[in-house]
Amino acid sequence: MTLITRFAPSPTGLLHLGSVRTAASAHARARAAGGRFLLRMEDIDQARCRPHFAAAIREDLRWLGLLWDGDVRVQSEHFSDYRAALDSLRARRLVYPCFCSRADIARAAAAPHGAEEVYPGTCRCLPPAEAARRVAAGQPHAWRLDLARAMPDTPLFVDDEAQGQIRCDPLSFGDVVLARRDTPASYHLAATHDDALQGVSLVVRGEDLRPAAHLHRLLQHLMGWPAPRYAHVALKLGADGRRLAKRDHAATVRALREAGVAPGKVVARALA
Ligand code: GLU
Secondary structure, three states, X not given: OOOEEEEOOOOOOOOEHHHHHHHHHHHHHHHHOXXXXXXXXOOOOOOOOOHHHHHHHHHHHHHHOOOOOXXXXXXXHOHHHHHHHHHXXXXXXXXXXXXXXXXHHHHHXXXXXXXXXXXXXXXXXXXXXXXXXXXXXXXXXXXXXXHHHHOOOOOOEXXXXXXXXXXXXXXXXXXXXXXXXXXXXXXXXXHHHHHHHOOOOEEEEEHHHXXXXXXXXXXXXXXXXXXXXXXXXXXXXXXXXXXXXXXXXXXXXXXHHHOOOOHHHHHHHHHO
C-alpha cells in the first residue's frame, strides 16, 4: 500500500518553524517510502483564515523544497462534502442541534477545577419535536455529537506510531460541535472527512493534537472511513521554552529567508 501523508495548515498566519517541523516530517516520511505527500488548506474558519496566508504558505513550502503531490485541497471549496457527512450523522440521530449561546455554555460549564470546557448537554435533552421545530424556524444552532449514543459497544483503538494501539477514549471532548452556527463543519469533521477522501494512511501532526485522534477515530468508525496511523511530532519550542506561535515573527520562514538563511538550514533548524 502506498504511504500517503499530508500537511494541513490553517492559513491564519505565516509558516513558522513549528509548522515547518510538521511539514518536513510528513514530507520526509512520504519520500522515504516512495509514497505521496499532500497539501490541504484547512480554511473553513473564514473569519480567521486569509487567502494571502494560504498563498504565502504555498510559496514558502516551495522555497523550502517541500513539494507536494497533486492538487491542493482547499476545504472552503468543499462545504457540501462536510454537509453530506453531517446529514448522514443527523439521519442516524448521532448529532443534535444546540441552541445555546457561548454565554449559556460558559455559565453552565463553569467548573471550579478549570477543566477544559465540556458541554453540559443542555440541548441533548430537548424533545425531538421541539428541536426540529426550532431548526425549521431558523433559530441559530450548532450540531453536536451525541457522544453517549455514538460510542460503540466494542472498543476502538487508535494506531499511534509511538504508543502502539491505544484504546480510543474521546470522552474528554464531551458532546463536541461538528458544525457551527456560521460554518457547516468543524475542524474535526472536515479533517477526518478529508483524510479519508484523500486516502491519507499516516497522519503526521503536532502532539498538541494527540487527544483529537481519539475523537477522529470515533468519527471514522461512525462514517465507515478507514483508520489511518498517527504520528505526533514534538512541538517546537522557542528560546523562552514556550511553544512557537504564529505571532513569533522571528521564527517565520519569511523572516529567516529575509535574514539570508538557506532553505536547507531552515528545515534543519525546524527539525532540531
Ligand atoms: N489545521 C490544523 C492546524 O493548522 C492541523 C490539523 C491536522 O493536521 O489535522 O493546526
